[in-house]
C-alpha cells in the first residue's frame with residue numbers, strides 16, 4: 395500500500411500524521427496497529443513515538459486516533475492533538491475547531507506563537523477522572539491522592555488520574571530524578587502486573603521556580619519520551635492540588651523536548667486543562683508498505699525548515715534546565 399504522511403512533533407514527542415480524510419485510505423483495525431509497530435520502529439527510516447490517524451468525524455471537524463509505537467491504541471494524546479489541531483485547522487481554513495477523540499470531543503485553537511516562528515496550538519484536556527476504576531488501578535480504595543503504593547516504593551507519594559488516558563504522578567526531589575527508580579517502577583507497572591492491568595503513563599515531577607515545573611514521563615506503549623502532553627497536563631493539576639501551583643494561572647511546564655504552558659480550570663467540581671505548545675512539522679514523506687513482509691520503502695522525503703526555529707527554543711530550555719533542575 396502507498397501512504398503519504400507528515401512527521402511532526404509536540405515538545406519532541408514525535409508522531410507520523412496519516413490523513414484518512416483526504417487520502418481515502420481504508421485501513422482495517424489490525425492494519426492501523428501493524429503500521430504503528432512497523433513505521434514507529436526507531437531502527438527503521440521513519441521512527442516515532444506513535445501514529446496519529448486523522449479521520450472524518452460525523453459530529454466534529456475531524457477525529458484523531460492515536461496508536462503507540464507498540465501498536466496499542468490510546469484514548470488520548472495531548473502533544474499529538476496539537477498536531478492534529480494544526481492539520482485539521484489548516485486543511486479546513488479554521489482558527490479553532492473541535493476534534494473527536496476516543497472519549498470526548500475536544501476544543502482546539504491556534505494561538506500566538508510561544509516562540510517566534512513556532513506554530514502554537516491550544517488543546518483541551520478533559521475529562522479528568524480520579525476514580526481508580528477509570529485507569530484502571532486495582533487497589534482497595536476509590537482514589538489515590540498523594541499516597542504511597544507499597545508495591546512500588548517505600549517513600550514516593552503518588553496521585554492516580556485519567557485525563558482520560560491513565561497517569562501515575564509523583565512529585566520528586568532532584569535526587570529521585572537520578573538513577574533508575576522511574577524506569578524500574580514504570581517497567582513494573584507496564585509489564586504483566588496486578589495493579590495496572592492496562593499499564594499506565596508514569597511521570598516524575600520536579601517543582602522549579604514559582605509557577606514552573608519539570609516533567610519526565612515513561613509512556614505506556616513507548617517508554618521514556620521527550621514529553622507527554624497529557625502527562626504534563628495531569629502533572630500541572632496534581633501540583634495545583636498540592637498547593638504548589640495555582641488554578642486559572644499559566645504554569646510553565648519544562649520537559650526534555652521543550653516547554654509548554656498549562657492552565658488548570660475548575661468548574662462545577664470538575665477539572666479541565668488547557669495545554670498550549672508547539673505543533674512543528676519535520677517532513678512530508680511518501681512510502682510504500684508491505685505489511686505481510688513487515689517492510690516499507692520511502693520513495694519521497696521532503697524536509698521542512700520549521701525545526702530550525704524550534705531548536706532555538708529547545709536550546710534555551712536546555713540551558714535553563716541545566717541550571718535549575720539540580721536545585
Ligand SMILES: N[C@@H](CCC[C@H](N)C(=O)O)C(=O)O
Nearest residue numbers: 468471472473559622623624
Ligand atoms: N504522548 C501522548 C500520550 C500517548 C498515549 C500514551 N502513551 C498512552 O498510552 O496513554 C501525549 O502527549 O499525551
